[in-house]
Amino acid sequence: MRKALIAGNWKMNLNLEEAALLVNRLKSIDFDESEKEVIIAPSFVYLPELVKLLKDSRVKIFAQNVHHEKSGAFTGEISIDMLKNIGVSGSIVGHSERRIIFKETDELINKKIKTAVKEKFPIIFCVGETLEQRMADVHEEVVNTQVGLGLEGIDEIDMNHITIAYEPVWAIGTGKTASSSDAEAMHKSIRNFLAKKYNKALADSIRILYGGSVKPENISELMAMENIDGALVGGASLKAESFIKIINY
Ligand code: PEP
Numbered sequence: 299m300r301k302a303l304i305a306g307n308w309k310m311n312l313n314l315e316e317a318a319l320l321v322n323r324l325k326s327i328d329f330d331e332s333e334k335e336v337i338i339a340p341s342f343v344y345l346p347e348l349v350k351l352l353k354d355s356r357v358k359i360f361a362q363n364v365h366h367e368k369s370g371a372f373t374g375e376i377s378i379d380m381l382k383n384i385g386v387s388g389s390i391v392g393h394s395e396r397r398i399i400f401k402e403t404d405e406l407i408n409k410k411i412k413t414a415v416k417e418k419f420p421i422i423f424c425v426g427e428t429l430e431q432r433m434a435d436v437h438e439e440v441v442n443t444q445v446g447l448g449l450e451g452i453d454e455i456d457m458n459h460i461t462i463a464y465e466p467v468w469a470i471g472t473g474k475t476a477s478s479s480d481a482e483a484m485h486k487s488i489r490n491f492l493a494k495k496y497n498k499a500l501a502d503s504i505r506i507l508y509g510g511s512v513k514p515e516n517i518s519e520l521m522a523m524e525n526i527d528g529a530l531v532g533g534a535s536l537k538a539e540s541f542i543k544i545i546n547y
Contacts, residue, residue, distance in 0.1 A: 362389070
């Protein structure tokens with residue numbers, strides 16, 4: 299049985315006061331931790347403050363990105379040790395904005411995942427196709443190639459630190475959501491890929507989130523799909539009303 303996971307990616311949004319207000323609203327929500335996990339990924343600069351605010355809460359804090367080296371001359375970067383040191387529980391890796399705007403490659407993403415599993419640091423590993431790739435009907439091949447390259451050299455035993463997020467690039471921040479059946483088809487394809495790469499038991503145990511314009515209006519339909527285990531939410535995670543509705547789908 300895979301535990302549902304609802305994660306909010308706040309990207310480069312909110313000031314400290316707004317972030318703290320939102321966190322205080324999220325703190326008060328009631329959900330069964332044995333059935334559901336809730337994560338927020340705020341900006342790096344607010345992490346220490348928000349970790350303190352969420353002490354003793356069931357809501358966990360992730361970073362939006364992380365560097366693969368332990369320390370050193372990497373101006374502007376943040377290591378897993380630094381995040382662990384302030385009580386951050388994990389990180390998103392390979393978001394399409396990192397891939398497209400900041401030119402992160404599959405090879406770099408693989409290095410981050412390798413370090414993360416070595417450090418037992420949970421990761422939400424993002425993959426997804428562009429509109430052109432979907433139109434050309436190569437979306438499954440593209441996404442499974444990203445999954446394969448990102449997980450190269452990752453042993454079965456370390457896969458328990460990884461959650462995959464399928465986020466079609468054309469659905470992120472656009473208001474366009476993949477239909478629940480298209481999303482389900484991709485999730486199933488990723489699971490089949492994992493079954494071939496590892497084995498069926500492993501593939502059945504890995505959580506695969508959907509991301510791309512998830513809203514209170516579409517979350518229940520998405521969550522009703524057999525292979526969709528949760529959501530990575532951007533815009534709708536910035537307002538308490540909509541994010542709480544999504545968490546309570
Ligand atoms: C995201 O960036 O991970 C995302 C899914 O954004 P949105 O929900 O705004 O489409």
